Amino acid sequence: MESDGEKKKVTIKSSSFRLRSPSLNALRLQRIFDLFDKNGDGFITVEELSQALSRLGLNADLSDLKSTVESYIQPGNTGLNFDDFSSLHKTLDDSFFGGAEENDETSSPESAAADESDLAEAFKVFDENGDGFISARELQTVLKKLGLPEGGEMARVEKMIVSVDRNQDGRVDFFEFKNMMRTVVIPSS
Structure with a gap:
């Protein structure tokens, strides 16, 4: 039987939800990209991104999503390619987490x-x-x-x-x- 007492404080130095290894991060990001790119054409359209977020129970406003994502889509492309997606991810990471992945030592x-x-x-x-x-x-x-x-x-x-x-x-x-x-x-x- 597990109780609230079981939720004792456990201090672990590398208890990060985000992956700190660049190579593992790249693999994780590629996996996410592939999941979002439903038709496998190498591009994530705003619609595909919206559908993926909806499946996860995160309903984003389509016009907000469009205005955010479109600035990362290269001219002539139908959606985000992997490099665009990586750039968007990095910008969001820096905005929300202050690029904290770089300074692992200051936990x-x-x-x-x-x-x-x-x-x-x-x-x-x-x-x-x-x-x-x-x-x-x-x-x-x-x-x-x-x-x-x-x-x-x-x-x-x-x-x-x-x-x-x-x-x-x-x-x-x-x-x-x-x-x-x-x-x-x-x-x-």
Whole structure:
């Protein structure tokens, strides 16, 4: 039985939701680009971006989205190519996080609290019924919304759960979720 007491303060130096390794960041960004580029033509149109955000439950105003994104689309192109998308991502990262990825050494209590808050928000996206746990069914739902092939096979979803389910209760709690996010940054051998 897990209680509020289990949510003890755990201080981990590299508890960042955002990936700090440039090569891993590039891979993550390419994966996101591919997910958003629904028709696989190498461009993310404003419509594709809007649809992707909607599937994630983030409904952006289309005209606001259009005015923001269009300044990054190169003349003659139908949408953002990968370089444009990277530029947009970097600008947003600098605006919202102050380019914090560069100075990993200065991990302040404020940035640790912000990381914790980001993780809590991400956890809520998966934990649809708000019970404090991510079940295989909830994980499958999010994977399907993202259009990932893993969402179609419950056996693969269950394997994903088992791989991070430390206490083997068949579901992922917030502590296990945080551990999982750190293993994305530093892959275990």
